[in-house]
């Protein structure tokens with residue numbers, strides 16, 4: 063009897079080879095786009111002190127209250143958490159290494175994040191983000207630039223129908239005044255509040271405005287609006303951002319209900335949303351967090367950033383990409399073992415020296431069986447080093463793809479081993 067199987071942890075996915083090309087294409091385009099706006103990479107650890115997230119994201123956020131993978135290190139008693147997001151980690155690193163000492167910093171990161179949420183389509187317990195943080199810049203120019211950069215990313219990825227929602231949260235004192243008025247208003251309507259709203263009345267009254275309950279819509283519509291509590295500076299920041307987006311021809315909708323799920327935001331918040339992803343339609347969220355650097359012990363400095371949920375973008379890219387599987391290699395080298403193996407291995411190395419992707423057949427099999435493998439690999443050419451070829455220091459070359467019929471190797475031809483690599487490199491890399 064075999065041993066029982068061990069499965070992956072729920073909500074944590076394997077990335078299988080068939081999906082890898084799409085991820086690699088996304089990653090290359092994302093990095094390219096970020097670099098073209100002057101962002102430099104930063105890599106921070108997956109484990110951080112739990113206190114970083116409790117202080118940075120806010121004690122009463124969903125993430126901190128119930129979604130963090132936190133544990134006590136049994137070796138030294140430290141309270142650690144697997145990062146649920148990376149803005150706090152990047153800010154921690156920027157403070158620790160004095161990155162802002164010489165001026166602003168534009169940083170990007172990519173990697174896994176961990177949240178103990180209920181898994182469903184588009185929502186996983188290990189998921190991946192690529193994000194950018196502009197530290198030390200007050201905006202609204204950089205807020206607009208980040209949004210324009212994201213618009214460019216969707217364009218180069220060929221994603222259609224991604225909408226931008228925009229809001230402003232003002233500054234903490236403005237929010238506090240609005241919150242007090244909102245609570246007063248809701249208390250006055252106590253009889254009309256549902257159970258959920260009564261529970262949230264004092265902990266998170268803004269979320270009540272998000273209610274789906276039909277009976278409360280009228281009440282919500284009459285509630286005090288944050289926009290009416292914003293001062294001149296906050297309003298100007300928001301208006302200038304909108305003006306910059308209009309002049310860059312980025313479409314957006316102002317959504318006064320957009321509040322985001324983390325406490326560190328002020329002024330600008332935004333989300334990019336798709337209707338083709340079901341319930342988890344937000345591809346990317348971000349905004350300004352001018353208080354976070356100081357909150358985490360740094361010298362006060364403004365900042366703005368966003369994170370893209372890679373799984374969700376890949377799902378949209380998959381809709382567009384046909385089923386074009388990427389070949390495993392360009393050249394498949396066959397041999398007959400024994401004295402043929404070493405010349406075959408040398409030939410494969412020389413082909414790789416010329417920049418080609420090569421699979422050298424491993425193990426023993428008939429040439430017929432190897433040819434089947436060569437064909438299945440998607441290679442353009444098979445190179446055969448049989449006993450006779452090895453004895454004459456040549457290889458037989460055969461084009462494998464039907465579209466190559468005009469190819470000089472449509473019929474099998476022999477080529478001197480010395481000339482093999484340059485000959486195939488010329489065909490596979492014409493420029």
Ligand code: HAM
Pocket residue numbers: 146147148149177179184185186187188189190191193194195323344345346347348349350351366367368369370371372373374
């Ligand atoms: P967030 O809205 O929590 O923001 O996450 C950003 C994006 O990550 C979401 O829009 C979504 O696409 C993806 N995402 C979040 N949770 C999951 C999940 N469980 N499964 C799959 N995808 C998920 C942040 O993380 C902030 N750090 C963004 C930011 C950066 N703000 C300023 N700078």
